[in-house]
Amino acid sequence: MKILVVGSGGREHALVWKLAQSPNAVLHAAPGNPGIAALAECHPFRAEDAEGLLALCLQLEIDLVVIGPEAPLVAGVGDALRRGGLTVFGPSAAAARIEGSKRFAKEVMSAVGVPAPALLDEPRAPCVVKADGLAAGKGVVVCRTQAEADEAWTRAAAFGGDVLVEELLDGEEVSVFALCDGAVARPLPAAQDAKRLLDGDEGPNTGGMGAYSPVPFLSEDEVNDVVDRVHRPVLGELARRRSPFVGLLYAGLMLTDDGPRVLEFNCRFGDPETQSILPLLEDDLLEPLAAAAAGRLGDTEIEASSDAAVTVVLASPGYPEAPEAGARIGGLEAAEGNGALVFHAGTALREGELRSAGGRVLDVTSVAPTSAEARERVYEAIELIDFPDAQFRRDIALKAVHVSG
Secondary structure, three states, X not given: OEEEEEEOOHHHHHHHHHHOOOOOOEEEEEEOOOOHHHOOEEOOOXXXXXXXXXXXXXXXXXXXXXXXXXXXXXXXXXXXXXXXXXXXXXXXXXXXXXXXXXXXXXXXXXXXXXXXXXXXXXXXXXXXXXXXXXXXXXXXXXXXXXXXXXXXXXXXXXXXXXXXXXXXXXXXXXXXXXXXXXXXXXXXXXXXXXXXXXXXXXXXXXXXXXXXXXXXXXOHHHHHHHHHHHHHHXXXXXXXXXXXXXXXXXXXXXXXXXXXXXXXXXXXXXXXXXXXHHHHEOOOOHHHHHHHHOOOOOXXXXXXXOOEEEEEEEEOOOOOOOXXXXXXXXXXXXXXXXXXXXXXXXXXXXXXXXXXXXOEEEEEEEEEOOHHXXXXXXXXXXXXXXXXXXXOOOOOOHHXXXXXX
């Protein structure tokens, strides 16, 4: 089966890495990155270039397109490819509004009784201020002082769309994922990511500085219960609105004393959560993705190992406000030789040398029987990577270690 993975980040590298384990997969990527190029043939088409991607798919006789990032999904790239006769894993633009508009997501949740934070009339601290549209993971600000709330409102308004203000909830924030074929939802392992730049959840918001899976305070039965109470009702409501959701539906939850509350939905695999989840899957990924895209997920089950995975993001100096680029990167072979997986998130080849080319540059993942062992291994691997002045958190999965004992 010929597969095209659309995107160029660490999430897409992880998807290609997992799909490459299928004996039936012939892999292509657009545009890809140097890490992906070791596993797939890369083509210089932007993820938002629907016309170019369609022509490429027809030329290559692609059987399945997997769209990684949210922006092309919200922009309707999946629709354009489907109109061209292709099978696509990823929602239509109408269904992708579940991420593209937080107000729309609120309406859908309200219609089916999915619990969520209450909306407030004004940015009065403590609160959470959210830009309604896409903001690359930087459009949500937790505000504990009025000065923070006022600044967050100004920043959110600068994205050019609606601004929402919600009550601030206390609890553990987790991510729960389900593969969907428009009617059926099948859960994947839950994960917890680290959104702030610095240890202790300090500093500015980022696209994500690390993640781990599974989550020790959310059992497999509780994950299944979340999918029953959250994903499946939302799936039904989107289908009722004639915009069935086909792809990966991702719910960001706060685990409060009164039960889970949905903070947001995403319409695609999380980044960097995917880099922790996919290494735990025991089954072939190609079959369920193809089945979901074809609307026949049915009784497909996705089994995960009992191991734990920890992913740490290495970011450029200056990230997230003004990331530097062009730094030489070395030592990846040594890190991989130490048992780690190294996913390229923002790299480029310059005259044969690997260089940084983005804010989040590398995702380093280790898998072990326990979170403590996986965490120890991932930081050992990072020490073998030569990336001058890289920013990374040193407390990823520390909470899991403390909870698990």
